[in-house]
Amino acid sequence: MMSENNILLKVDNLVKLFPIKKGSLFSRNAGYVHAVDGVSFNIYQGETLGLVGESGCGKSTTGRTILQLYPPTSGSVWFNGEDLAVLQGKKLRQKRRQLQMIFQDPYASLNPRMTVAQIIGEPMEIHKTFQGEAKLKRVRELLELVGLNPTFINRYPHEFSGGQRQRIGIARALALEPKLIVCDEPISALDVSIQAQVVNLLEDLQQKMGLTYLFIAHDLSMVRHISNRIAVMYLGKIVELADRNELYADPRHPYAQALLSAIPFPDPFIEETRKRIILEGDVPSPVNPPSGCRFRTRCRYAKEICSVEDPELKEIKPGHSVACHF
Amino acid sequence: MADILQVTDLETQFKTREGVIHAVNGVNFSLKEGETLGIVGESGCGKSVSMMSLLRLIPNPPGKVLAGKALFENQDLLSISDNEVRKVRGSKISVVFQDPMTSFNPVLTIGDQVSEPFRVHSDASKTDALDRAVKYIDLVGIPNPRERLNDYPHQFSGGMRQRAMIAMGLICEPKILIADEPTTALDVTIQAQIVELVKRLQNELGMSIIWITHDLGIIAGLADRVNVMYGGYIVETAPVKDLYKNPQHPYTIGLLGSLPRMDSSEYRRLTSIDGLPPILLEKPNYCCFEPRCRFAVDKCRNMNPGLLQVEGEGHFAACWVNPKTGKEYA
Numbered sequence: 117m118m119s120e121n122n123i124l125l126k127v128d129n130l131v132k133l134f135p136i137k138k139g140s141l142f143s144r145n146a147g148y149v150h151a152v153d154g155v156s157f158n159i160y161q162g163e164t165l166g167l168v169g170e171s172g173c174g175k176s177t178t179g180r181t182i183l184q185l186y187p188p189t190s191g192s193v194w195f196n197g198e199d200l201a202v203l204q205g206k207k208l209r210q211k212r213r214q215l216q217m218i219f220q221d222p223y224a225s226l227n228p229r230m231t232v233a234q235i236i237g238e239p240m241e242i243h244k245t246f247q248g249e250a251k252l253k254r255v256r257e258l259l260e261l262v263g264l265n266p267t268f269i270n271r272y273p274h275e276f277s278g279g280q281r282q283r284i285g286i287a288r289a290l291a292l293e294p295k296l297i298v299c300d301e302p303i304s305a306l307d308v309s310i311q312a313q314v315v316n317l318l319e320d321l322q323q324k325m326g327l328t329y330l331f332i333a334h335d336l337s338m339v340r341h342i343s344n345r346i347a348v349m350y351l352g353k354i355v356e357l358a359d360r361n362e363l364y365a366d367p368r369h370p371y372a373q374a375l376l377s378a379i380p381f382p383d384p385f386i387e388e389t390r391k392r393i394i395l396e397g398d399v400p401s402p403v404n405p406p407s408g409c410r411f412r413t414r415c416r417y418a419k420e421i422c423s424v425e426d427p428e429l430k431e432i433k434p435g436h437s438v439a440c441h442f
Numbered sequence: 443m444a445d446i447l448q449v450t451d452l453e454t455q456f457k458t459r460e461g462v463i464h465a466v467n468g469v470n471f472s473l474k475e476g477e478t479l480g481i482v483g484e485s486g487c488g489k490s491v492s493m494m495s496l497l498r499l500i501p502n503p504p505g506k507v508l509a510g511k512a513l514f515e516n517q518d519l520l521s522i523s524d525n526e527v528r529k530v531r532g533s534k535i536s537v538v539f540q541d542p543m544t545s546f547n548p549v550l551t552i553g554d555q556v557s558e559p560f561r562v563h564s565d566a567s568k569t570d571a572l573d574r575a576v577k578y579i580d581l582v583g584i585p586n587p588r589e590r591l592n593d594y595p596h597q598f599s600g601g602m603r604q605r606a607m608i609a610m611g612l613i614c615e616p617k618i619l620i621a622d623e624p625t626t627a628l629d630v631t632i633q634a635q636i637v638e639l640v641k642r643l644q645n646e647l648g649m650s651i652i653w654i655t656h657d658l659g660i661i662a663g664l665a666d667r668v669n670v671m672y673g674g675y676i677v678e679t680a681p682v683k684d685l686y687k688n689p690q691h692p693y694t695i696g697l698l699g700s701l702p703r704m705d706s707s708e709y710r711r712l713t714s715i716d717g718l719p720p721i722l723l724e725k726p727n728y729c730c731f732e733p734r735c736r737f738a739v740d741k742c743r744n745m746n747p748g749l750l751q752v753e754g755e756g757h758f759a760a761c762w763v764n765p766k767t768g769k770e771y772a
């Protein structure tokens with residue numbers, strides 16, 4: 117599965133800086149938020165790549181910049197042999213049909229004044245794939261596909277629960293038969309028993325339709341469950357990338373180690389014997405990231421070199437890359 | 443050890459436009475000295491409302507505590523006067539709320555807010571109270587406590603604010619600390635910091651803790667005993683190891699099954715619980731998990747099971763069916 121020909125999406129040295137404006141009339145730039153700072157990875161056809169990290173590490177920005185919802189500051193996003201970052205207007209819009217997104221908040225991401233038919237039908241109308249009666253038929257099919265009653269098409273979002281709304285969001289993302297779906301924390305806002313329903317649905321759809329996912333989340337246990345490979349982000353950079361089992365069995369980056377040890381296990385017998393690595397302090401501000409390695413301010417192993425030189429993401433074993441000097 | 447708090451038959455309702463919501467429907471539990479009690483359940487199951495009810499923090503209207511007793515130090519918290527309950531609240535029983543971003547007043551300094559409970563509950567002067575605040579801010583691991591007294595909440599990060607909340611909760615050295623999802627808004631590495639902190643403080647100060655959460659992972663390493671709530675009832679209560687090893691209520695079994703396991707590298711499909719949590723527009727005289735339950739029998743639709751003793755000491759579940767055999771208990 118993981119050969120050069122199977123690369124669906126290739127992200128190359130992607131950078132996204134957000135300017136900070138000072139002053140109202142004669143506004144000037146007072147610096148930049150380094151949200152995504154040189155991220156490179158591949159996503160292979162049919163796989164699920166998990167992207168984890170704490171809030172503010174740039175994982176959502178990475179997802180959105182890939183879809184060109186934010187124009188990248190530099191770098192390229194290769195999809196089917198074309199660089200999305202240089203495409204514009206109609207051409208970009210056509211490409212985007214194959215790239216869709218599922219959002220985190222099922223309460224905020226559906227327009228409360230649109231019916232389910234309008235919400236799910238909108239992408240088809242914009243791209244003129246289905247219209248009129250054919251469109252409604254397709255909406256009913258999609259509802260059935262995501263496990264909702266097809267007779268609900270004239271209802272409004274407020275008549276649904278959080279999990280059902282997330283299903284509507286998934287149906288909308290599927291409306292144009294995309295190849296890649298960026299799932300931006302699709303289950304964080306849901307209750308535990310509903311989370312499992314949505315995760316199972318995403319897995320079933322992947323099997324049925326051959327979808328590829330970029331699954332962004334902060335819940336590492338769920339990410340491990342759904343992903344084939346996992347990338348760990350810290351302050352705008354990928355610090356470790358590996359196969360799911362490899363990462364959990366043998367994390368190499370000190371941040372990845374700490375992050376994994378911080379996840380509570382739902383098992384009191386294991387919890388009794390576990391040793392936690394407790395990180396000191398908080399994540400530094402992305403406006404002024406530390407020089408050299410960004411994790412050095414909280415790292416147990418930090419040495420002189422870490423403040424001078426930024427470690428590159430290097431492959432230490434086939435399929436396992438780490439950005440650390442040690 | 444002796445019980446420090448005994449809650450019996452607690453019932454709370456809310457009047458809404460759609461009708462009366464029966465949020466808590468007869469909750470019984472007790473808390474021992476020095477014990478950590480976990481209360482687990484999904485949103486709307488009544489876990490926070492039951493705790494806020496016994497502290498009389500439910501706004502009336504729309505809420506109303508209909509019935510129940512909460513015995514604490516020979517007083518029934520639900521029948522004493524407002525003045526008396528105010529003496530308990532914040533000094534002997536304190537609460538750490540979920541959202542550290544919104545539970546501080548943004549225009550008062552951290553020092554003022556952390557020291558406030560102590561000023562209210564003792565005749566200490568402002569300087570004495572601030573000195574005491576320094577001690578507790580230091581205790582929760584905030585560096586330079588003296589200088590940070592004059593900071594405002596926005597100058598603190600989320601994890602620091604939650605630490606300051608805990609300092610505020612501890613400043614009167616309470617007998618019981620109620621932590622209402624104190625780490626839900628925080629990142630996992632910060633969550634681990636807070637959990638370690640609370641465990642350490644409990645060892646040092648010897649208080650009892652009620653930890654409300656929806657996260658079965660965090661409670662596994664923290665609690666001595668766990669109450670699982672659903673639809674305004676406690677559906678299962680057990681010592682923490684019994685609950686995870688031998689869950690007896692179908693809801694608990696479902697919850698545990700819907701969590702991915704990190705300790706095995708094999709892929710296992712999650713067992714989800716179908717359906718949705720109930721909307722409690724009537725007080726159910728049936729088991730409210732029945733529509734989502736794969737073990738349900740006729741009896742479940744007609745009669746609400748109370749907590750029944752199952753195998754294992756102190757292990758109770760509110761279910762007519764033995765999930766191991768799939769048959770009704772004889």
